[in-house]
Amino acid sequence: MLRKKVCLVGYGSTEYSRKSDRPLLSYYAEAMQNAMAQTGLTKKEINGFSMVTQASPDYSPYVAEQLGLELDWVLNGDCGGAGAVCAIRRAADAIEAGYLDVAFIVAGNAFDKNVSHQRVLEYQRANYVDVYGYGGPNTLFALVQRRHMEEYGTTLEQIGKIAVSQRFNAGPNPQALLRTPMTIEDYLNSRLISDPIRLFDCVMPCSGGECVVVASEERAKQITDKPIYLVTDAEKIGFQASNMLPDKTVTGMSVVGEHLFSEMSRDNIDLLAIYDDYPIAVMMQLEDLGYCAKGQGGPFVDDHDLTFAGDFPVNTGGGEISVGQAGLAGGMLHVVEALRQLRGEAGERQVNAAQTALVTGIGWLSYARNLNTTAALILERRS
Amino acid sequence: MAGKSLPAVNEIDREFWEGAAKGELRLQRCRACGKMQFFPRIACTDCLSGDLEWVPVSGKGKVHTFSLCRVPRNRAFMDEVPIYVAEVELDEGVRMVTRIVGDDRDQVTLGAPVTVTFMETEDPDIKLPVFELA
Ligand SMILES: [Zn+2]
Numbered sequence: 001m002l003r004k005k006v007c008l009v010g011y012g013s014t015e016y017s018r019k020s021d022r023p024l025l026s027y028y029a030e031a032m033q034n035a036m037a038q039t040g041l042t043k044k045e046i047n048g049f050s051m052v053t054q055a056s057p058d059y060s061p062y063v064a065e066q067l068g069l070e071l072d073w074v075l076n077g078d079c080g081g082a083g084a085v086c087a088i089r090r091a092a093d094a095i096e097a098g099y100l101d102v103a104f105i106v107a108g109n110a111f112d113k114n115v116s117h118q119r120v121l122e123y124q125r126a127n128y129v130d131v132y133g134y135g136g137p138n139t140l141f142a143l144v145q146r147r148h149m150e151e152y153g154t155t156l157e158q159i160g161k162i163a164v165s166q167r168f169n170a171g172p173n174p175q176a177l178l179r180t181p182m183t184i185e186d187y188l189n190s191r192l193i194s195d196p197i198r199l200f201d202c203v204m205p206c207s208g209g210e211c212v213v214v215a216s217e218e219r220a221k222q223i224t225d226k227p228i229y230l231v232t233d234a235e236k237i238g239f240q241a242s243n244m245l246p247d248k249t250v251t252g253m254s255v256v257g258e259h260l261f262s263e264m265s266r267d268n269i270d271l272l273a274i275y276d277d278y279p280i281a282v283m284m285q286l287e288d289l290g291y292c293a294k295g296q297g298g299p300f301v302d303d304h305d306l307t308f309a310g311d312f313p314v315n316t317g318g319g320e321i322s323v324g325q326a327g328l329a330g331g332m333l334h335v336v337e338a339l340r341q342l343r344g345e346a347g348e349r350q351v352n353a354a355q356t357a358l359v360t361g362i363g364w365l366s367y368a369r370n371l372n373t374t375a376a377l378i379l380e381r382r383s
Numbered sequence: 384m385a386g387k388s389l390p391a392v393n394e395i396d397r398e399f400w401e402g403a404a405k406g407e408l409r410l411q412r413c414r415a416c417g418k419m420q421f422f423p424r425i426a427c428t429d430c431l432s433g434d435l436e437w438v439p440v441s442g443k444g445k446v447h448t449f450s451l452c453r454v455p456r457n458r459a460f461m462d463e464v465p466i467y468v469a470e471v472e473l474d475e476g477v478r479m480v481t482r483i484v485g486d487d488r489d490q491v492t493l494g495a496p497v498t499v500t501f502m503e504t505e506d507p508d509i510k511l512p513v514f515e516l517a
Contacts, residue, residue, distance in 0.1 A: 123391070123393070123395075124422050126388070126390065126391060127390035127391060127392075127393075127396060127422070128390075128422045128479075128480060129480050130388040130456065130457060131387075131388050131389060131390055131504075131511055132466070132468055132480065132481060132482045132511065132513075133387070133388075133452060133455045133457065133460030133463060133464075133466045133468070133482070134452055134455065134456060134466075134468045134480070135450075135452040135453070135454050135455050135456055135468075136456040138452075138454065139450050139452045139468050142450035142452075142468075143448045143449070143450050143468070143469075143470055144448070146448045146449065146450060146493070147447070147448045147493075150448075150493050192451070192453055193453060193454050194450045194451065194452045194453060194454065194468070195450055195451035195452075195453070195465070196450070197450070241428065242428035242429055244418075244419065244420055244421065244428075244476055244477040244478065245472065245476060245477070245478065248447070248448065248470075367422055367480065368447075368470050368478040368479070368480055
């Protein structure tokens with residue numbers, strides 16, 4: 001389905017930090033303040049609010065009350081790393097239905113001592129995975145990556161090129177926590193965490209926040225002279241959920257990609273913001289989105305320059321593996337980077353004539369499978 | 384310090400853990416459509432029937448994938464690293480997340496045939512199904 005009248009009209013970010021005792025709400029408030037400053041919107045013009053987080057046990061209406069928001073629409077985004085993209089889709093639905101015209105969507109993470117982060121793990125993870133002494137997502141992605149390497153001959157050099165290119169992209173990004181140049185040797189020599197996943201495959205947890213503002217076209221034109229249109233969007237939750245022998249190297253993004261590109265060409269995309277908790281996740285998504293055949297992600301990466309100046313720009317601000325992953329703000333980071341690029345606000349890392357961007361979100365690994373949640377948006381600047 | 388993770392046995396999966404404690408690997412099978420499934424659930428993942436039975440299985444299979452975990456999420460496991468976390472595909476057509484054990488575990492490869500065995504835990508009533516190279 002093509003969206004007609006929904007725009008992303010602004011964004012706000014906070015600084016990222018590895019050590020901070022700021023509460024999560026202060027990151028939300030700062031990201032929202034920055035988005036309000038950019039858009040010129042006042043509190044009373046905000047009639048929709050969604051938060052995307054794992055770090056807070058709060059309910060969204062309670063957080064809205066804390067922030068003094070009176071609303072016509074509220075949502076707690078709950079699709080893990082795909083939560084930011086999914087929350088934007090839900091807001092777009094509600095705007096098209098006429099329930100509201102301006103939604104602020106925040107995401108963030110904080111190491112807030114006053115809040116317990118130890119959520120009760122779902123029964124499946126607790127009874128059937130944790131008991132074996134696994135290493136969290138590092139091990140779950142390792143199980144996937146080994147299959148990919150053995151089935152298709154994918155090399156560490158090919159997977160590492162994604163991490164190295166993204167580190168290059170982070171160089172001019174002041175928000176990124178990891179900006180020192182990295183070579184493929186640095187990547188290969190980084191210590192093994194859960195073989196074949198090594199340190200430089202892993203995102204670094206941090207504090208921080210992001211906000212984007214979604215509005216109806218009518219309001220968008222009043223708010224900004226650079227509205228970015230939501231062109232089309234899709235999600236797949238629970239791909240292969242009932243299959244006891246699924247292909248572990250395929251994700252729900254294969255279905256998402258079919259929806260996205262049924263009405264427009266992949267070649268129209270100028271830059272990709274691909275959810276990158278691990279480089280192997282980026283490679284699988286490129287395959288599943290149809291940029292190359294399944295298993296050909298390695299040769300595809302070999303053949304392209306993934307930097308902001310290259311022929312196939314991916315994660316032009318460094319992505320989560322170089323910026324840091326502020327919890328589920330990791331998913332929002334990609335939306336904000338796409339907005340910066342499409343609005344021509346990316347500074348030294350600006351992609352030349354960027355007009356159309358693809359943003360993905362992925363979350364959670366299902367038992368002995370691959371991603372549980374996958375979602376994507378296509379955004380476009382229209383002049 | 385908290386100990387090694389143990390399952391919180393519940394009404395859905397009590398039979399699985401009772402079987403494991405006796406050295407028997409059991410899977411859920413749907414009486415309505417015959418589907419075998421793992422992990423244990425409240426209903427059949429194909430037809431949603433709640434009429435499920437527990438059947439003992441061969442405990443034979445092959446390695447689908449594995450990882451040498453050096454940094455366990457629960458640090459109580461640090462004395463065992465590297466832990467050979469694996470997914471084993473059972474002959475009955477389901478995959479299990481498990482561990483490869485045995486002195487020759489460093490010989491593990493994808494597709495290697497394996498056989499179930501049961502590992503003691505800190506709880507005398509709980510044994511974990513793990514696999515050895517056949
Ligand atoms: Zn059934």
